[in-house]
Amino acid sequence: xxxxxQPPSASGxxxxxVTISCSGSSSNIGSNTVNWYQQLPGxxxxxxxxxxxxxxxxxxxxxxxxxxxxxASLAISGLQSExxxxxxxxxxxxxxxxxxxxxxTKLTVL
Amino acid sequence: QLQxxxxxxxxxKPSETLSLTCTVSGGSISRSGYYWGWxxxxxxxxxxxxxxxxxSGNTYYNPSLKSRxxxxxxxxxxxxxxxxxxxxxxxxxxxxxxxHAPGGIAAAAAHIQHWGQxxxxxxxx
Numbered sequence: 001x002x003x004x005x006q007p008p009s010a011s012g013x014x015x016x017x018v019t020i021s022c023s024g025s026s027s028n029i030g031s032n033t034v035n036w037y038q039q040l041p042g043x044x045x046x047x048x049x050x051x052x053x054x055x056x057x058x059x060x061x062x063x064x065x066x067x068x069x070x071x072a073s074l075a076i077s078g079l080q081s082e083x084x085x086x087x088x089x090x091x092x093x094x095x096x097x098x099x100x101x102x103x104x105t106k107l108t109v110l
Numbered sequence: 111q112l113q114x115x116x117x118x119x120x121x122x123k124p125s126e127t128l129s130l131t132c133t134v135s136g137g138s139i140s141r142s143g144y145y146w147g148w149x150x151x152x153x154x155x156x157x158x159x160x161x162x163x164x165x166s167g168n169t170y171y172n173p174s175l176k177s178r179x180x181x182x183x184x185x186x187x188x189x190x191x192x193x194x195x196x197x198x199x200x201x202x203x204x205x206x207x208x209x210h211a212p213g214g215i216a217a218a219a220a221h222i223q224h225w226g227q228x229x230x231x232x233x234x235x
Binding site for chain 2: 037044094097101103104
């Protein structure tokens with residue numbers, strides 16, 4: 001059972017907009033920044049969004065992040081087949097004194 | 111371009127010690143402000159933070175693994191290492207080494223800028 005809760009799966013058709021949620025508590029998302037990672041099949045995770053809503057260089061602006069209270073969301077607009085991957089949220093947890101990850105969401109492009 | 115490469119045995123017997131090394135190229139492990147870490151992923155499952163180390167030697171471990179984990183840095187070789195003792199089948203996973211973002215530990219530990227390709231370690235007799 002992960003400290004941060006994500007839906008196990010999400011799906012959309014090409015061109016659609018999909019969102020993936022990440023629910024936490026006051027000790028993690030509520031008081032710290034959220035980061036998102038994309039893991040393509042058979043590869044290492046890649047930083048997608050940092051500090052709630054910032055995109056690293058090279059990440060398309062189709063990807064956006066937001067945070068409100070103890071929850072965060074990743075939005076992908078103009079869905080493409082290459083977006084099919086697992087997505088993980090992560091944040092520092094003040095109670096555990098370490099970073100925690102969500103269980104991951106498998107995104108399928110139909 | 112910073113690159114990280116994990117190395118170590120792919121098979122470890124139960125109750126023995128898992129030892130992995132991460133070799134950093136394209137940047138200095140001694141660069142001030144940066145943390146280095148280990149994250150693992152059991153087959154078909156999610157990510158789990160193992161621990162993080164600063165080049166000075168300060169360490170931060172996952173409380174659930176703390177009694178079995180030791181991390182160290184060798185600045186002369188631009189490497190950092192992980193030792194996990196008394197392994198069981200539950201420790202079978204892909205182990206990733208990583209570089210965190212600069213800053214304080216609370217901001218940096220969940221913000222991983224660079225990942226190694228990962229190495230599968232299987233615990234089996």
